[in-house]
Amino acid sequence: MTAASPRTTAQDAVLALLLEVTGTPKPGNVDRHHDHDDLRFEHFLAGAVGAEPAFRSVPDRPLGETFRRAVEGMSHQRGGNTQFGAILTVLPLAYADSAVDLTPTGATAVVESTTVDDAVGFYRAFDAVDVAVDDPPQGMADLDVHRGGDAAGALRERGLTLYDVMERSAEVDGVAAEWVDGFPRVFEAAERIREDDGPLPDRAARAFLDTLASDVDTFVVKTHDRETATRLRERARAARDGDVDPADLADDLVAEGINPGTTADLTAGALFVALRRGVAV
Amino acid sequence: MTAASPRTTAQDAVLALLLEVTGTPKPGNVDRHHDHDDLRFEHFLAGAVGAEPAFRSVPDRPLGETFRRAVEGMSHQRGGNTQFGAILTVLPLAYADSAVDLTPTGATAVVESTTVDDAVGFYRAFDAVDVAVDDPPQGMADLDVHRGGDAAGALRERGLTLYDVMERSAEVDGVAAEWVDGFPRVFEAAERIREDDGPLPDRAARAFLDTLASDVDTFVVKTHDRETATRLRERARAARDGDVDPADLADDLVAEGINPGTTADLTAGALFVALRRGVAV
Numbered sequence: 001m002t003a004a005s006p007r008t009t010a011q012d013a014v015l016a017l018l019l020e021v022t023g024t025p026k027p028g029n030v031d032r033h034h035d036h037d038d039l040r041f042e043h044f045l046a047g048a049v050g051a052e053p054a055f056r057s058v059p060d061r062p063l064g065e066t067f068r069r070a071v072e073g074m075s076h077q078r079g080g081n082t083q084f085g086a087i088l089t090v091l092p093l094a095y096a097d098s099a100v101d102l103t104p105t106g107a108t109a110v111v112e113s114t115t116v117d118d119a120v121g122f123y124r125a126f127d128a129v130d131v132a133v134d135d136p137p138q139g140m141a142d143l144d145v146h147r148g149g150d151a152a153g154a155l156r157e158r159g160l161t162l163y164d165v166m167e168r169s170a171e172v173d174g175v176a177a178e179w180v181d182g183f184p185r186v187f188e189a190a191e192r193i194r195e196d197d198g199p200l201p202d203r204a205a206r207a208f209l210d211t212l213a214s215d216v217d218t219f220v221v222k223t224h225d226r227e228t229a230t231r232l233r234e235r236a237r238a239a240r241d242g243d244v245d246p247a248d249l250a251d252d253l254v255a256e257g258i259n260p261g262t263t264a265d266l267t268a269g270a271l272f273v274a275l276r277r278g279v280a281v
Numbered sequence: 282m283t284a285a286s287p288r289t290t291a292q293d294a295v296l297a298l299l300l301e302v303t304g305t306p307k308p309g310n311v312d313r314h315h316d317h318d319d320l321r322f323e324h325f326l327a328g329a330v331g332a333e334p335a336f337r338s339v340p341d342r343p344l345g346e347t348f349r350r351a352v353e354g355m356s357h358q359r360g361g362n363t364q365f366g367a368i369l370t371v372l373p374l375a376y377a378d379s380a381v382d383l384t385p386t387g388a389t390a391v392v393e394s395t396t397v398d399d400a401v402g403f404y405r406a407f408d409a410v411d412v413a414v415d416d417p418p419q420g421m422a423d424l425d426v427h428r429g430g431d432a433a434g435a436l437r438e439r440g441l442t443l444y445d446v447m448e449r450s451a452e453v454d455g456v457a458a459e460w461v462d463g464f465p466r467v468f469e470a471a472e473r474i475r476e477d478d479g480p481l482p483d484r485a486a487r488a489f490l491d492t493l494a495s496d497v498d499t500f501v502v503k504t505h506d507r508e509t510a511t512r513l514r515e516r517a518r519a520a521r522d523g524d525v526d527p528a529d530l531a532d533d534l535v536a537e538g539i540n541p542g543t544t545a546d547l548t549a550g551a552l553f554v555a556l557r558r559g560v561a562v
Contacts, residue, residue: 006357011330018299018326032313032322041313042482045299046562049292052333076287077562201323281327281358 010055016272017048023204028253043079064121085265104182114162189270217260291336297553304485309534324360345402366546385463395443470551498541
C-alpha cells in the first residue's frame, strides 16, 4: 500500500502539470527533450507556477472562477496556451479530492454541481489566452467561446451550467468527454502509472502513449482532421507495441506539427490522481 | 526597460528553482538533459513545489523558521538534498524583495538582521535532509551542523546569529560568502542573464558557466578537493571560451561524479533576481 501524498492538493496539481511536461518521449508534445518553435519547456514551467495561487482556492471558491484565475495566472509567459486543457482536467479532480472524494463518483458529483456562474467563469478564461477550438454549431453563435466573457448574457439566458457546456462539447472534445463520463481515461491512466515501475516521468510517458494508442486525440482532430488523428492512433499503437521507437515517433510528430494536446491533458489528470494516491516522486 | 514580474515573490522563488534545473548544459549538475543515478530531474521539480508554502510566508515569519520549513517541504522526494543551497541563496533575496529592496544593500540588511533563533532554524533544517558539509573546526564540535536542532543550546549559549554562522563558513562555502559579501556573484550573474538574449534557461546555463569559470566551486572542494575544484574552473574557462563544447564537459563531469552544486545555487539566486526585475519567460 502507498501512503498519502506529503503535499497539499494545490501542490500536487502544480506538480502534476510539471511532471506531465517532463515525461519523455510524449510524441508530438513539448517534453523534457522536445520544444516547439514558439512553445518551449520553460513556458510550461511558468504556466504551472502561474496557476498555483488559483489551485490554492480549491474548494473554497467556485470552480468557474478558479478556472479563470488559473488560466490568467498560466498566461504570464510568452508561449501562449500551455495548460488550458490540463487545468480543465485537473481542476474538477482537485475539487473532488478536497470536498468529496477522488473517485469517478466524486468527480462526477463535482462537475454535475457546477452552475451558470461556473460556465461564465469558463468563458471568461478564454479572454486570457488563445485556445484552439472548433466553431460553435449552427444556431449557437452567441455561445462561441471566442466571445469570452461577452457570452455571459447568452449563458444566463439559456441557463447553461458548466456541465451543460461540457455536455455539448463531449463528442468533439476529449476533456469534455471526461467531464461527462466520470473521467474514465484519467483514472485508468492513473492506475497504470501506479502499477508501473521506474521514474515517474517515464511512467507518465508510457501512460501517455497507451492513451494515445487507445483513443483518437480530439485536439489533433481540431487542429488537423479526423483522418490525421485516426492515423496517429495507429502510429501510437505501433510505438506502444514496440514496432516503432517512441522517440522516433516523437521526432516525426514535432516535425509534422502534430500535437496530441488532449492526451497530454488527460495525462496531467492521471498524474494528479496518482500523486494524491501516494505515488512517490 | 522591463516591466515588473507578473508573479508574486514566492512564485518567482519557485520558478527560479525550476528554471535553474532546466538550463542546460550546466556541466556536472542535473539539468534538462542530465540526471545522476539517484538524483533526477523530477526530484528537483518536487523539491521546488515542496518548498513553495514556506516561500509564501516571506517576509512575515522569521527567516530561519522559513528556511527550515522550506527544506522540510523540499525533502518530500526520493533524491535527497536537491535545493538546500539554492533555498539558502534565494531566501534572503526574497526577504529583501518583500521587506527592504532587492539590491546588495537590501540583502545585506536582511542577513545582518538575522537572530539566534534564525540560526537555530537553520540548524534544524539539517534534521530534514542529508547535506554534504565539512567537519566543524576544532573546538566547535558543539556547532557541527550534523547535530541539527540539538545544537540549539550551543548556539544560544554563544549568542550566534545566522549571520554569525555564515560568517564562520564564508571562507569554505560559496553561499555563505554571498551572504557576507552582499551577494556580488548573484547580482552579477543576474545582470548577465538580463542582458543576454534567447530562451531564459539557455541564458541561465551561460551565466552558470561564466560563474563556474570565475570562481572555485566550494561544493566541489568539499566533496572532492581543492585541486579538483581549481582544475574544474580551468575546464569551465575552456568551455566558456569555446575551446571545449560545454555539452562535452557536462557529460564528462557527470561521468566523473563532479557536481558544482554551489554554482547552481548562485544561478538559482541570479534567476530569482532576474525574474523579479522583469525578465520574461
